[in-house]
Amino acid sequence: MTAAQAAEPVLQARGLTRSYRMGEVEVHALRGVDLDLFDREFVVILGPSGSGKSTLLNILGGLDVPTSGTLRYRGRDLHWSEGDLTGYRRERIGFVFQFYNLIPSLTARENVLLVTEIARNPLPAAQALEMVGLAERMDHFPSQMSGGEQQRVAIARAIAKRPDLLLCDEPTGALDVTTGRVVLEVLDRVNRELGTTTAVITHNMAIAQMSDRVVTIGGGRISHIETIARRISAQELSW
């Protein structure tokens, strides 16, 4: 057990299940998941397509409501009311999506402003963009940027509110190796410098090496949790 784990977990999930209809099919995405996330740690959630990892991340981030189960945030049960969830997302959670989900009609800076305008104690938008190395591209629209740059804008947008938890869904899934590595370096830096608890979903085993813990999911359940003895930096990764 690491030092962080000795303390109270930031987020504590118990008995999460989730089923939903997708088109004409009933999908049981989660079948009972217990998971703790601790302060300042970097967790990688691994699993093949359809294993339920995205659903888990959505529930952890307050985007989705479980069919059953509980979620405790810093010792307080999350009620699944709309107001509670919106406040939770607005103040505590930073999201990074596989397809960036930038608003195409807004520039990089404006995409970040979207968050800083509503958060309680945000970083200045320019500083957030500097942290991801995009100080020079602030006034570009998403369509004028490469995939890697767009993803870094998304990260800047996610961290600008100084979230307690940064949740990333396949952040490098749509990127080539070199660009992907740049994005991971940014995530690594944010975790180390700001101390933001970070959970990254991926099916790329290589990324596991830069984490503190690796959670493996299959068939809607956690099959394995592994603590990494020596976490390496993103630059050292190769796949």
Next chain:
Amino acid sequence: MVSALDRKLLRDLWRTKGQALAIVLLVACAVTTFVGSMGTWRSLLRSQSSYYDRYRFAHAFAQLRRAPESLALEVAALPGVASVETRVVADATLEVEGFNEPVTARFVSIPPSGEAKLNRFHIRVGRTIVPEGGAEVVVSEGFANAHRLLPGDALTAVIQGKRQSFRVVGVALAPEYVYEIRPGDLMPDEKHFGVVWTSREKLAAATDMKGAFNDIALMLNPDASEPEVLARVDRLFNRYGGMGAYGRKDQVSDRFLSDEIKQLKSNAVIVPSIFLGVAAFLLHVVMGRLVATQREQIATLKALGYSNFTTGMHFGRMILVILACGMGLGVAGGRWMCDAMTRMYATFYRFPSFVIELQWVEIAAAAALTLAAASLGVGGALRRVVSLPPAEAMRPEPPATYHPTLIERLGLRHVASQSVRMILRNIGRRPVRFALSSLGIGFAVAILVVGWFFNDAMDYLIDYQFRYVQRDDATVTFTQPLSHDAVLALQSMPGILRVEPFRAVPVRLRAGHKTFRTALLGLSPGGELRRVIDRRTGPMTLPQEGMVLTSKLADILGVRSGDLLTVEVMEGKRPTRQVVLSATVEELLGVSAYMSQSELNRLMLEGETVSGAFVAMDRAAHGSLYQKLMRTPKVAGVTLREAALFSFENTSAEYLLFFASILVTFATIIAAGVVYNAARVSLAERERELATLRVIGMTRGEVSFILLGELALQVLVALPVGSVLGYLLAMLTASGVDSDLYRIPVIINASTYASSMGVVVAAAVVVGLTVRRRIDRLDLVSVLKTKE
């Protein structure tokens, strides 16, 4: 400082500017017609009442054969009467220099001072008469303009058989004669009828009315009961040949004027409702499409911590911006329309001054209507925005569910090509969307049909009335009821081909507590020159017993065939009789009461008596015949059919057609807007799919066919649907134009349907070509690379 979300809003609006503009224009059209019509209505109402007040338009009127002036004191003493003015009024034939046709003038007396207490006139040119001025007259402006009469000009009148010369000293307007209509006529005819004011002394001398009067006007106290006063006046006048006292609402000019002003209000509701309905539909399509394409953005905003409410409001504000632009444009347009229409009507009615008044109430009502229509249109889309779960942002949308179409299920798979199958399946997947798009385009067809329908209806009405119902060349009226000999005298005049006598009697029809003053017209049953024709069943032979009413009049009185009516005759022995209503007749112009002439003679307890005759004349003899008729002492007036036709075409018809032309302009905007929207939405939704088809080797033509084929099918379905809708809307609009003056028949020519469809098809072709250009320029790489 503009927030990032607002910047997104502005840029999204800019990106959909074409579609947004279409909606803005539609809302503007609706608001323009609403605000414009309501504003015109209110302005005219205000102008009318200030005109009436300023020139002391009387509250009640009565005509009688002859009463001593002293009777006026008794009338003035009646409870509820504030002031009284007696007058001498007489109809006379006028000879206007250089004008060969018969002209009737209504001579109205004014006190020697030149200014009446009640029913004053407003001098436009020249002056009023002066006591020592001699044979001076003031003439009504409409008539003066029709004959270019100016102060200084001479007039010759034949008053009760005596020729008299007068000198025009002034041209005037009066609230009593806003509509200058000759008694018994359906339309004003300023060339052949005018009002002439002259001194009481002069007129009394010419009509043997010294120390007497035959017309009285009353001003009532504010708390007076009008029916009570009228009844008392009637009792007083009974001995003096009173023809029934009546209030302002039965005064001919006021009745027409108020009726027409009321009409504006019904236009103000029906037409804008149609525009708003279509605007709501377009909003529905555009917002539905926007929400569908921004599904991920909506979810992302929510994931970032924006609440459902804020996200919903973001789209709500977008709609509000569109509506606000439409409203702003519409209010400006409405002001313009209100101004133009009020000016036009004020000129038409010859108001000495007019008020243009647009109240906030109208603008607020327009805003409320627009918001109501918009919320109907976008309620669903906004609900989807609010209820979209944010987790959707992370999940790809499941592929749309397609099914084999009915044709394929019937085993006719080989009939349709792959492209046709794609079109059909796409329609099958979203039948409601397809139906709504067709309906929207159909509405464009429908509004065009309604716009042009006014032309058809007016053509039909004129044709029907003046070539089918009234087939005489002229109507001759006698100064008093005459024996049948007068008919024979007419017949013997050279150039007269046919004479059909009629008897016309002023009556008051009474059914329960409802009354209506009119002339009961007795016609000879086999008549050819003036026929009673039901619009649905054709010419009608007048029954030997009972009377026939125009259905509109039967409605006013609340009676049906078989009911008994009380007929109070205001002439001769003044009998009051119960008469059965044998039938009603659907007529388009005016409201009339008919009887067979012999039955009317019996009712009047008289022999074969006539009031005048309809005549057919030899064209070549027109000029000399007029001269002869006008100089015949017993002839009070001659009305020409051609002149009536001309005056109708120039008055009411003209104003209705102005409104119709606004409608057609707006309908064209709708047609283009709806088709453009339908095409743009399909293209935007299927850009990716179409690009994919191009990549796998389909030609531009083949790909265009898939998209444009669907558009073509939508238009194809819309054409018949729109025609039916157009007919229904025309019925609705026609029911709004339903006055004593005229009714509009729902007559729509095939050419109207054809041109309406033509405009929509043309709009569709233009839009189709624009879309085709966009398909041709589809950037395959970029469309396929990025997810929208």
